[in-house]
Each structure stands twice: as C-alpha cells, then as structure tokens.
Amino acid sequence: MRREKDLTEAVALVAADMAAHVGHGKVADYIPALARIDPRQFGLAVATCDGRWAAAGDAETPFSIQSISKVFTLTLALERMGEALWKRVGREPSGSSFNSIVQLEREHGVPRNPLINAGALVVTDCLIAGRAPGLLIEELTAFLRARAADPSVSIDEEVAGSEARTGFRNASLANFLRAFDNLQNPVADVLEVYFHQCALAMSCRQLARAGLFLANAGVDPLNGARVTTAMRARRINAIMMSCGHYDASGDFAFRVGLPGKSGVGGGILAIAPGRGAAAVWSPGLNPAGTSFVGMMALQRLSAVLQWSVF
Amino acid sequence: MRREKDLTEAVALVAADMAAHVGHGKVADYIPALARIDPRQFGLAVATCDGRWAAAGDAETPFSIQSISKVFTLTLALERMGEALWKRVGREPSGSSFNSIVQLEREHGVPRNPLINAGALVVTDCLIAGRAPGLLIEELTAFLRARAADPSVSIDEEVAGSEARTGFRNASLANFLRAFDNLQNPVADVLEVYFHQCALAMSCRQLARAGLFLANAGVDPLNGARVTTAMRARRINAIMMSCGHYDASGDFAFRVGLPGKSGVGGGILAIAPGRGAAAVWSPGLNPAGTSFVGMMALQRLSAVLQWSVF
Amino acid sequence: MRREKDLTEAVALVAADMAAHVGHGKVADYIPALARIDPRQFGLAVATCDGRWAAAGDAETPFSIQSISKVFTLTLALERMGEALWKRVGREPSGSSFNSIVQLEREHGVPRNPLINAGALVVTDCLIAGRAPGLLIEELTAFLRARAADPSVSIDEEVAGSEARTGFRNASLANFLRAFDNLQNPVADVLEVYFHQCALAMSCRQLARAGLFLANAGVDPLNGARVTTAMRARRINAIMMSCGHYDASGDFAFRVGLPGKSGVGGGILAIAPGRGAAAVWSPGLNPAGTSFVGMMALQRLSAVLQWSVF
C-alpha cells in the first residue's frame, strides 16, 4: 500500500479533532484482562481499495478485537456451509440487548443475527463441525493473518483465559442454544473457540487491511485473493449495517452511514463499499458498548471522506 | 423526465420476471377497504436523479401508500422542529413487531423509531403542534403533490374512514403514548391526521418521483427545490435502511441493499442514493407485512441496476 | 352486628401499632382527584360471619375503592354468564405489572386474570351486554348498597370525571382488547362504567360488611341473601389470593395469608373464609401500589386473630 497525502490529511484531521475527547467513556470491566487497559489511547487507520493507506495515533498497537471477530467467522462459515447457515441464525436486528435472550426463547433457539453473541456462538459451532477446538483456533488465526497480510496477528492468551473464567453469560447462552439443539458440538468446545476468537489481538492497521475484501466485492484488492463471493460480501455488509452495534446499530447507521462492527475492546471496523475500510480503536465505551471516541471518529471520517452510503 | 432505453429494458425485464409470481401473498385484511383489492396487480416505476424514468405494469394505478407516508411526515417534522424530534422518538430498529409495545413501556413512551406506528404517531403529533387536523391533512396532501409534481395526488376518504372505524390498535398506541405525555395534542386529532396520511393514494410513478429528493441530498433534482438538508436526507435514508420494514428490515437490507419503506397497501419505496428512486406495488403481502412480489421485484431491480449500496 | 370485646381489643391493638406508621407511603398521583387526599388517615373495620364487628380510626370515612370494585363486578359477571366468562379472561397471576400488556399481546387479548385492569375491563364489558352504561352504573351502586347494607354508598363523580380525563392507559388497554375482539361494547361505554365503578366511595365499615358473603360460602351471613354459589365464592377467594395485588400478590399471601384485593385509593379488603372480612384504609401506597400501612395492619391483624388460611 502507498501512503497518500489527501487521505493522510483527512485521517490526521480526524485524529486531531478527537484529541479533546480521548479518555472519555468507560473501559469494559467484566473481562478482568480488559479492565486494566489505559483508556487514553486512540488509533485510526484507513486502507483503500486502490492501495492507499493512512494512519494516526496508536494505529500499530494491538488490541483485543472481541466481537469484530464475528465478521470474519461469519465470512468463513458462509464459505463453508453456504446459505444453509440461515436456517440456524437470522439476519434481523435484535432490537435491544435486553431482548436477546427472550427472543431466543420465543424464536426457538434461532438467534436474531450472527453478530450478537448467541448468533456468533452458532456460527462458531458451524465452523467446528467436528474439528478439534485447537485446530479451528489455528485456522482462524491463519485466516486473520492472511487478511491482514501480517503473520504477527495472534491471540492474547491472557484475555482468552480471563474470558473463560468469567464468561458466565456466554456459557448461559451456549447451554441455552444447546437445549434448543442449535449447537451440535459440546458446549465447552464452542466456548473454547469463541473465547479465543474474541481474544485475537490486532492493530488498527492490521484490521483495516483485513476488512478490505468486504469493500471490494469479496476480493482482496491488494493481492487478488477471492475471500468470498461478491453477493456474500454485500450481504455481510448489509448485516453489519443492520446489526453491527447491538442496540445502537440504528444510531451508527444514522451517524456514520457505513457498515460497521464494534467490539468491547474499543475497536470498530467500518467498510466503505467500493472505497476502502477503516479501523479505529479507543478503549472507553459508550453505554451501548461501542467505543465512545471511536464512533465519534468514524462519524467525522465518514463526513470528511464523503464515505456514507446514504 | 425522459424515458431511456436501458432503464426501460431493465424495468421491463424485472416486470417480466415477476409475472409468474403476481398474486402471491395475502392482501391486508384488517382494514376492510383494503381487503377488497384485487391481488393480481403489479406496478413498477423508476425515476433517476438525472431525469430518466421507466415504468411497467400498473404503474399508473393509485394505491394506498399507508406506512410509506411515514417517510414524508418524518421529513416535514425534521424541517419544522429539527433535531429536537429525537428527544421524543428513537432511531433504532424495533427488533420485532411483537416487542414494540413492551419496548414502549420499558422505554417510557419513547418509540424506537419514526417508521413504526408508535413513532409515526409521535411524528404526526409534532406536526399538528396546535393546528386543526384538517389543515394539516391539507398540508400533507400539498406536500405529496409537490413531491410527485402531480396535483392529482389525493386521499382515499373511504380508506381513511375504514381505518378510523377499525383502528383500535392505533388508538391503543396513541392513548399509551399520551399516558406517557409523549402526545401533546388530543388523541382523536392525532388519529384523524394519521388515518388520513395512511390513506394517501399514489401511483408507482408518483411515488418514485416523490422520493427523488432523498436520492439527491435533499434537493428535488428535477426542479431544484430544496426539501431538506443533505445531512437529513442521508439520515432519513439510514433510518429507512435500519427500520423501514418492521421485523423484516434486516432481510430487506440483505436482499435489496437499499433504504426502503413498505406499506400494507402493497407499495414499497426504495432509494438509491445518488442514483434515483423506485416504487413498486403489488397488494399481496408476506408474513412480515411487506409486498411479497414487490420485495422480490426490488431485489431483482437492485441487482440488474447494480444499485445496492453495499 | 354486635360489637364484641375481644375483637374490639384486637382491632384497637392493631390500630395502636399502626399509629407510628400512618402517613408513610405515597398517595396515588396519577388521578388528580386522589392526589389531594391527606395521607395521615387510617381506618380499620372487621366484620365476622357470626355477627360481631369492630372498628378503629377513620373507619367511617368514605374513600375511593378503586380496584376493590373488581371483586364485586367479577361476582356479578359470574352470576350472569357463569363459567363462560373464563373463555374471555384467565385466572393466573400476571407476574408483574410490566408484563401485562405484552402478555395480553402474546395471549391474543385474553387478560391473565379479572383483577388486573385489562381483565376487569373485560368483566365490565360482559356486564354491559348491551345495557346503557348509566343503567349498569346504577345496578352496580345498588349491588354495593345491598352488600354493605347501607343505602348511602355512592359514586364520587369528581373522581370518576378525573379518571375519565386522565385514564389514557385504561383507554389504551380497552382499545387493545377491542382490537382482539375481546370487547363487544363500544370502548367509550366500557370506560364510562369502569371509571364509575372505580369511583365508588365506601368506608371501611361498609366494605368489610360488603365482603362478608365471600367469607360465608356465598351467602350474606347477616341477612341470609345468597349472593353467589359456595363454589364461586371459594374461587373468587382463590383468585384474590393469587392475583389480588398485582406484582405483590405473592408477598401479600406470604405476609397476610388471606385472600385480598387492594385499590390505589389506599383501601384493602381481606377475606377470612369461615370467619369474616376486614377492610383497611390508609392512602399512602407502597411501590407496588398497595396501601403501605394497610398491608402492615392486615399482617398484624391476621396474626392477632390467627386468621391466616395457611
């Protein structure tokens, strides 16, 4: 990728605008290993389909991508099992975090979409398909390394372990799904993979690079690798637009106007179809669990670059 | 507007593909005046920002736009009261029709978004602002005539009367909102305007024309009239994408990839930002209350014209 | 009825114990005519099946019986339409006030029980059965006068009017029920009767006397009038035990151990099968909408008289 002045200026402008806000929000405290992160960090990276890139702040610092991993496991699961996936998970927004488990009950164990925890557990179960958990964890890591074009992407085992010890809500969801026969592998295996995928550590630069195939109809624009079909890339973007930020998905569409996915580690990946991908990171979260400064930065970036799809 | 061959061919192709499906779905039966409509009708019209247009089937037949009217009242209310509107209504998808009333209770009478019935009642209440209902009904009709560039747009009084006699759910919602002090005008006034706005009768041609300002950053591209700001146009599109089809909004984004709004009269308006607007009509509904053939036609049209924003 | 020393002493003891608490709780403020009541009032009356009675405090002051009226309309409706009533209303506790409207939706417009507002509206609709509202209001007044053996029982028209002007939640519920075809009379008629029955004003003495037939297998023990069958009296008591205090019904059973029904006017009627009836009144409410001091008094009274059915 080559750096370019205009893009660099835009990114620098956004980063400068954020300086006054960095540190706002509340670091996720329910995963002990995340609760210790210094909230006064901010990174931003943009990669474009035509090979330009720009970055600002702590764009090289790896952070826990957490729920952003759901975009990548969804991509893989669609490649492996195709549209049959949609028998086991829906693609509607969940309304609110509050409703997720009651909707799961009402809807007989079929999660609303693959970007909420329940849906992502089903996606992970689809990927396991009899594999040893450790093997799948290696495959996921390899997939992200390939997408980021960077072999240094790896899992933060401390975070993975921390989640395994405290992830009672996810354990509850997984058992619930299993009670509805919507998990086929042992609950412990699904949770092991899930906690590891959430603990993947990536920098903004790596993450923006990794998202490019979604902006380019399923093909990595920099090395020509086909990751998924054009239709699936579009549809993954559609799901990110509708469901990427739990009960603040509508607000993200309203403010940013791009498909995106946030994680409680403070990262957000946003896709500008036909243009490029942006990754932002700042650990303080808003009440909906999305990076406070990260969302503000993407709103600004989308306006400056005129990237809104609307 | 000038007709153009390529666009005409695309529209004709989609219409031809739909022939085998027309008549599928179930006509809305809870409004007696709508229950009598012949389901074997289909109309499609496309208007572009650069002045082309094309149509097929029953594109000149007026139908009851029903909930599509919510897009236009939202536009007007944002112009009149600005961002203060968002104190009284949210912009998040509602999850499912089922949840709407319980969410209304949980969230203290603030509807999830302006495109569900509860939210649209609040928007209508904002527009009344002390006006006589009859006066506002005339203003709304005039607004739609201006948008459609056609003075023949009018309200089907039989449908309005039919809804007034049977609209107990809307009466329930309006009283509920009033109990939370989120209606400021008399319940009867709000319902009178609401039942009339839903009873606006428009053809596909008129409706596609009326939606163009949303595809063109708030300015009617054919006569230069500024209807709303560019930012508001984008945000209305974002809300249509997230919330335009009740509990099938995610599926519409997934399949069609455009902001849209459906009505139980069988019409759907879709916006392709920067390109144009499409209106489709076929009375048979899918279980989510969206035109069965209409949604299929828009999915096909979006693919043929490569209009998906994703 | 004759006064008796032991009973009088027990009642006086309870009243004395309450002196330190009178004035606690919060007067219902959503009905303007009730919001003005002085909270520092307390009345208690006990009537027994063998003709004794005792009273203390403001036991002769009429107060708005509000939801306690539901017990009497239920009695009348069961007499008029028999067990067919149970096709239109259930007899299960509602879990919590929060759930009532969503359960109404889930359960297709059949309210959980006749002692929540939705269920009482259905009961009132059953009683109307084509009558003019005014006529039914007169019948209800006559029924309560007969039960209280006191022709001075009457409706507080100011309270009835106050509720009619502000009762948007009940209007919402009534329209909701009508949308499910579980009201057969015009919504306005049902609400008119309902707001009047809630506005019946009775003293503790009158109310305890009026409840005696429920303690005596359906027969008024003092004049021999059969009001309902023994089985129905038992079953009404069972419903009061399960459902008489909204989402604090379990707590009332736990603490008092008697079938009871509270009203937001601050009154509570409790039935001791085979023994007698007690009525208490103190306007300050606990968070569940039951008289704060009233419930405390009944807990004490039940212990002193050893009236708990458990």
Add this chain to the structure above:
Amino acid sequence: MRREKDLTEAVALVAADMAAHVGHGKVADYIPALARIDPRQFGLAVATCDGRWAAAGDAETPFSIQSISKVFTLTLALERMGEALWKRVGREPSGSSFNSIVQLEREHGVPRNPLINAGALVVTDCLIAGRAPGLLIEELTAFLRARAADPSVSIDEEVAGSEARTGFRNASLANFLRAFDNLQNPVADVLEVYFHQCALAMSCRQLARAGLFLANAGVDPLNGARVTTAMRARRINAIMMSCGHYDASGDFAFRVGLPGKSGVGGGILAIAPGRGAAAVWSPGLNPAGTSFVGMMALQRLSAVLQWSVF
C-alpha cells in the same frame, strides 16, 4: 398412623373416579429416564395431623419427585440462613414459564420465587455454602428419610445422570445466575446437587407423610419433631399456593384451593393446613407440566374432604 374408614372411603372414591382418566396427559420426554415410565399408573395417599392415613392405587411405588424437592430444600435453607434468603430470591409468581428468564434479566438475577428452577438453584446454592456436593446430597436424602419416617427413601442415580447429561436449560440458568453473582459456588457443584435432589424417588405414602409438618405449623405431628417455625411453615404454604405450579398456579388455587407443588415426574404434594397432606402420582402431564390425573384427583379430594382453604 392408623387407617380410618371415612378417610379410606374418600380416597377410594376419588381413586375410582379417576380410573376412567388414568393414562391421559403426556409423560415428560425431555429427561430420557422419565420418558420411559408407563403412564397408566396412579397413586394417592393422604396423611392427617391426627394420625390417620389412607391410600389407593400405586401409592407404594416410588417415583421421581423432581420439583417437589424444592419445597424441602426451601425449608432447609430457611432454617439455615433465615430471612436473609429473601435477598437472593423473591416470592412472587412468575407469570409464565416464558417470562422467567427475561424477568431474571430485568430483575438483576434475583429469581421470582424459590419454586421455579432459577429460584431453586439459588436455594441449593445457599445450602451448599462451601460443602462438598456429595455431602449435601446425603444430608438432603437424610432429611427426606426423616420426614417420610422411612429409611428406604433414596436417589435414582439413573435419573440424576440422565438429567446431568441433558439439563442444558438448567445449566443455562445456573450460568446466568452466576453472571449476576447470585450463585456463590461453582456452577457444576450447584447443578450436581440440583440434579440429585430432583432425582429423589419417593412413593405417595412417603411423600404425604413427609409433608405433614407443613400442615401442622412446622412440627411433625406424629413424632413431635420441630422442622421449622410455625410462621415459616405458613409462609412456605403461601409460596406453594402462589407459585407451586409455574404458570398454572392460579388454576390450581382455583380448582383445588390448597397449597401444592407439582413435579414433572407426575407427582403433586398438597397441604391442608391444620388437617393433613396428600400426595398423588400419575405420570401423564397437562400442557402446564402438572400431572393431568393428579390435579383432577386433588380437585376431587379437596371437595370430598372439604379441605379447600377458601
């Protein structure tokens, strides 16, 4: 205990009346070891506080008491930790099975009452209090042997194992409670005890005998042992009345008029305060999960013996 003719005749009459119905209902199929039970079995036993007893049918056949065990663990937990228990579990009916988990979320992990699964898991957690699970299981078995005055009461290990392998819903609930810090012991320990207490096998005769202390103000009337205080016995009865049959508790109160607790093994224990206890067993369940014939038998028995508390 001595048999007595009148009581024996009443029990025989009820049993004879049930003959035509035995086999109705549906055996619980989600616990494999229970699904194999022959539904054409029926047992009934009555024990009175004054030492009489009577039985009919398969009253000596041990069956899995399942949720009836919750009454006994509640008794023990109240003895051990007193009223502090009510900080961790409520005493309100849950409205419906459907709502239990969403209420658990809304109410921050405090289950509605100790007789639904979530509440019983908390009670079991209270009893563990650092004990080894196996030790507590022994204590529970010993407690039931003492209550039944029969050392042959024991746990059906096959049923316990079957539940452990398939109890994903209970595992989900336990993890959920732990996520809210309302379990203090390891999830696996709580589930181990829980699955064993549900697998206690008792006959109708043993169960009726075991319930007598609840009919007798907390004292075993036949050997004078004080099991709990009079107030606690009354309160446990109150909770059984309000909450003993999930979302059919109101119907049980309405029909039977006695505190009771059912289990999906087909057993029901009913308490007649001051009189005695009855246990019935027939494996076929009604849609609410209560023994179809068992409930019918108790309704008849309560009428014949005039045991209704109402």
